[in-house]
Amino acid sequence: MFGKKRKLQGLDAITRKLMAIVGENEVLYKKEDLISYECDGYTMYKGMPRAVVFVKDTQQVSQVVQCLNKEEIPYIARGAGTGLSGGATPLGGEVLISLVKMKRMLHLDLENRKAVVEPGYINLKLTQSISDKGYYYAPDPSSQYACTIGGNVAENSGGAHCLKYGVTTNHILGLEIVLPSGEIVEIGEEGVPDQPGYDLLGLLTGSEGTLGIVTKVTVKVLKNPEAKKTALAYFDDIDDASQAVSDIIAAGIIPAALEMMDEIAIEGVESAAYPVGHPRDIASFLLIEVDGIAVGIDDQIEEILTVCKQNNVREVKVAKDEAERSLWWANRKMGFGAMGAISPDYLVQDGVIPRTRLPEVLAKITQISRKYDLRIANIFHAGDGNLHPLILFDASVPGESERASRAGSECLKEKRGRD
Amino acid sequence: MIYSDTESILPEEQVKVNNEREHLLGNSGVQIMEAYSEADISKVLTFAYEHEKTVNVISGGTKRGFGGESESADILLSLANYKGIVEHSVGDLTMTVRPGTTLKEITDELAKKGQFVALDTAWPEMATIGGIISANDSGPKRLLYGSARDLVIGLRVVYADGRVIRTGGKVVKNVAGYDMNKLFIGAMGTLGVISEITIKLRPLPKYEGLSLIHFPKGSEKKIHDFSVSLLDSVMEPVTLELLTPTLAEKLTGKNSYILGIAFEDREKAVLEQVKWISENLPESVGHTVMYQEEAKKWWEDFWQIGPNGYNDEVDEDNTWAALKIGSNNMDVLDNLEAAEKLAETHHLTLQGHGGLGHGISRIYIKGRPDDIVSFIKKLRAKTEEKNGFVVCTHLPFKLRETVNVWGVKPAHFALLEGVKLANDSKRILNRKRFVGGI
Numbered sequence: 001m002f003g004k005k006r007k008l009q010g011l012d013a014i015t016r017k018l019m020a021i022v023g024e025n026e027v028l029y030k031k032e033d034l035i036s037y038e039c040d041g042y043t044m045y046k047g048m049p050r051a052v053v054f055v056k057d058t059q060q061v062s063q064v065v066q067c068l069n070k071e072e073i074p075y076i077a078r079g080a081g082t083g084l085s086g087g088a089t090p091l092g093g094e095v096l097i098s099l100v101k102m103k104r105m106l107h108l109d110l111e112n113r114k115a116v117v118e119p120g121y122i123n124l125k126l127t128q129s130i131s132d133k134g135y136y137y138a139p140d141p142s143s144q145y146a147c148t149i150g151g152n153v154a155e156n157s158g159g160a161h162c163l164k165y166g167v168t169t170n171h172i173l174g175l176e177i178v179l180p181s182g183e184i185v186e187i188g189e190e191g192v193p194d195q196p197g198y199d200l201l202g203l204l205t206g207s208e209g210t211l212g213i214v215t216k217v218t219v220k221v222l223k224n225p226e227a228k229k230t231a232l233a234y235f236d237d238i239d240d241a242s243q244a245v246s247d248i249i250a251a252g253i254i255p256a257a258l259e260m261m262d263e264i265a266i267e268g269v270e271s272a273a274y275p276v277g278h279p280r281d282i283a284s285f286l287l288i289e290v291d292g293i294a295v296g297i298d299d300q301i302e303e304i305l306t307v308c309k310q311n312n313v314r315e316v317k318v319a320k321d322e323a324e325r326s327l328w329w330a331n332r333k334m335g336f337g338a339m340g341a342i343s344p345d346y347l348v349q350d351g352v353i354p355r356t357r358l359p360e361v362l363a364k365i366t367q368i369s370r371k372y373d374l375r376i377a378n379i380f381h382a383g384d385g386n387l388h389p390l391i392l393f394d395a396s397v398p399g400e401s402e403r404a405s406r407a408g409s410e411c412l413k414e415k416r417g418r419d
Numbered sequence: 420m421i422y423s424d425t426e427s428i429l430p431e432e433q434v435k436v437n438n439e440r441e442h443l444l445g446n447s448g449v450q451i452m453e454a455y456s457e458a459d460i461s462k463v464l465t466f467a468y469e470h471e472k473t474v475n476v477i478s479g480g481t482k483r484g485f486g487g488e489s490e491s492a493d494i495l496l497s498l499a500n501y502k503g504i505v506e507h508s509v510g511d512l513t514m515t516v517r518p519g520t521t522l523k524e525i526t527d528e529l530a531k532k533g534q535f536v537a538l539d540t541a542w543p544e545m546a547t548i549g550g551i552i553s554a555n556d557s558g559p560k561r562l563l564y565g566s567a568r569d570l571v572i573g574l575r576v577v578y579a580d581g582r583v584i585r586t587g588g589k590v591v592k593n594v595a596g597y598d599m600n601k602l603f604i605g606a607m608g609t610l611g612v613i614s615e616i617t618i619k620l621r622p623l624p625k626y627e628g629l630s631l632i633h634f635p636k637g638s639e640k641k642i643h644d645f646s647v648s649l650l651d652s653v654m655e656p657v658t659l660e661l662l663t664p665t666l667a668e669k670l671t672g673k674n675s676y677i678l679g680i681a682f683e684d685r686e687k688a689v690l691e692q693v694k695w696i697s698e699n700l701p702e703s704v705g706h707t708v709m710y711q712e713e714a715k716k717w718w719e720d721f722w723q724i725g726p727n728g729y730n731d732e733v734d735e736d737n738t739w740a741a742l743k744i745g746s747n748n749m750d751v752l753d754n755l756e757a758a759e760k761l762a763e764t765h766h767l768t769l770q771g772h773g774g775l776g777h778g779i780s781r782i783y784i785k786g787r788p789d790d791i792v793s794f795i796k797k798l799r800a801k802t803e804e805k806n807g808f809v810v811c812t813h814l815p816f817k818l819r820e821t822v823n824v825w826g827v828k829p830a831h832f833a834l835l836e837g838v839k840l841a842n843d844s845k846r847i848l849n850r851k852r853f854v855g856g857i
Contacts, residue, residue, distance in 0.1 A: 113650070195745060196829065223653060252625065
């Protein structure tokens with residue numbers, strides 16, 4: 001007892017105040033404990049947090065926020081830390097408020113197609129917990145096995161299937177948030193749509209926690225489609241693949257997913273944990289999934305194959321079973337991480353262009369790659385025109401990080417000119 | 420009175436004295452200013468802001484009876500002549516359009532390229548896209564296609580002080596910054612005047628079908644159970660809209676509750692789903708099926724119900740009101756039933772419909788003003804028991820003062836007011852048109 005008191009006496013006043021709210025074991029303050037919180041999935045920039053506080057309920061979030069607000073100490077909310085845009089990186093000595101312990105599902109109402117979860121609830125777990133009844137949660141970012149719904153709200157996360165089903169903002173019915181004042185506000189109570197007032201749900205979703213900390217989320221859940229078909233189309237020319245993307249949409253088909261990878265990306269995924277056996281000499285492939293009423297699915301996939309053939313596809317394969325389909329998706333979803341197999345470091349960018357401009361923007365990215373002498377892999381949601389150029393570099397080579405950063409900025413600038 | 424300094428704002432032919440200032444529906448203006456361009460909108464607002472003149476905004480006028488506690492503003496800014504599609508990018512499934520374009524004009528133009536905008540709101544030949552977005556109007560098909568907030572990807576907006584901003588973009592996903600588009604959708608023009616809209620499109624369905632299921636009196640449980648089983652199936656209905664017997668009678672000649680279930684897909688898939696309906700029908704119900712042109716025609720008739728800003732009767736005893744109810748999906752049935760009972764005790768005629776898969780219902784009532792006021796209060800109390808709400812989307816101006824159009828202020832009202840003041844600190848735009856007198 002005496003020893004413990006002495007230990008706490010060495011701590012600064014803020015840490016002690018935070019401990020008083022959440023408990024001594026729920027605050028990290030030692031340097032060795034803080035190191036793993038110096039960045040999230042975006043590793044280019046790092047900073048040491050002042051402390052990490054693990055909260056267990058909304059009241060604690062409110063109290064912690066009030067305490068920090070009073071002391072004028074900045075804070076950042078953090079979920080699983082899988083974000084790729086640095087949203088949870090403490091560059092200014094912030095206190096991190098970790099929401100991973102608020103991870104319960106509070107309510108499930110399938111008749112009204114909604115679920116209420118705490119922010120630390122893991123994305124994939126939601127689908128897993130309702131799949132036996134034939135339901136799922138649509139937004140499926142590649143990190144869905146680990147990322148939290150609260151983090152998804154903060155980042156307005158998308159995923160491979162948002163082409164047909166929309167991004168997080170299209171699936172949020174209600175939020176409980178803690179404002180910087182500590183006030184607890186409920187918006188979209190009970191998940192009833194169109195409630196009178198400005199659409200604060202829409203404003204908050206994607207605001208990276210800068211307007212408040214989400215402590216409860218009401219989401220829509222959807223019924224699984226009756227049937228799904230997944231195809232892989234291999235192209236010798238990346239322009240042909242890009243054209244096929246536009247032509248599929250123009251043919252009046254909205255696939256559930258329409259993903260693309262280029263040669264360097266394929267080299268990466270084939271060297272990583274889930275190789276599919278993609279031919280190594282192709283320029284790119286499209287991963288196409290359609291879903292819906294079973295009797296209409298074969299016609300849809302036929303039409304897509306026709307479009308691919310018109311665009312000089314080398315080979316098309318349709319997944320023969322769920323196991324093959326899952327492998328293809330694992331290969332795609334682990335795509336970013338797979339870059340680790342062919343490069344010590346990578347920087348990922350996220351930008352959206354009109355999908356009809358894919359060929360010209362991809363050509364420009366190739367030029368940027370040459371200009372900075374860095375390999376750039378492209379893995380992206382082609383159907384949405386949502387590009388993810390991955391700039392491969394080696395941080396241990398002097399100057400290469402800076403070059404990667406400049407190349408990344410130039411890629412984004414190129415995109416901004418197009419939207 | 421014409422402000423002497425207005426000539427410098429817009430050309431003479433675009434400025435008129437309003438001879439209809441005491442409009443039954445209010446939301447009028449002393450002086451009508453017609454904008455032909457975004458620059459015109461900006462000029463009018465710059466002038467108004469500088470001189471602290473209030474501005475009401477109008478296009479098609481179908482929502483004139485929706486909100487607004489002051490009868491007339493200094494200026495009635497009309498966007499009816501600021502119309503046309505600016506860009507239709509077929510391969511991107513996006514369109515950029517001016518606010519005064521009617522939904523019908525958009526539909527006709529896009530159909531030439533096999534696409535459509537998935538908003539199925541009433542009076543499409545009169546209602547403009549700017550008004551539909553500003554009022555966040557929607558129809559039964561939002562069940563599958565979503566509402567304005569799911570479709571709008573970019574806006575140009577003229578702020579109260581005349582500054583023009585751009586939110587979102589022409590790409591189908593927005594990945595940077597606050598999603599400002601959402602704020603202007605359903606804001607009733609209180610945060611800015613929308614001067615351009617970029618919206619996601621869909622390919623026209625290859626085939627469409629409509630199942631109408633007629634339920635005899637006392638079938639509430641059947642309606643509920645059937646709807647639940649359909650929603651729990653793998654079918655993909657575009658609508659699951661319940662029509663009150665009076666509305667059903669108007670549209671089909673049969674006085675009974677009707678479930679209108681639409682399917683839009685490939686022909687095979689539509690037929691398969693209609694087959695599912697036939698095979699899963701509850702006992703002793705009627706089932707009518709329509710396809711293609713016949714189904715389209717039925718929906719066209721459906722969109723011609725309720726008040727449209729021009730079809731009110733002069734006779735006060737035939738006052739017309741329209742209500743939007745939001746609730747949990749499955750409470751729609753209870754709400755429609757409650758409304759029917761209340762209409763009977765209040766001597767009102769009522770037509771109504773609501774989506775069992777999306778939770779939005781629409782009620783149209785006609786009768787004496789005091790009965791209407793009492794009806795709204797009672798229905799509101801009833802829906803609020805289950806966290807629902809009632810908003811009056813059409814009501815004569817005089818009644819809007821006695822009935823709170825938007826219901827009680829939400830607990831987070833201060834946040835809403837903060838947003839308003841950040842955008843329009845002098846409160847010149849559509850003053851008192853929105854929640855809590857914003």
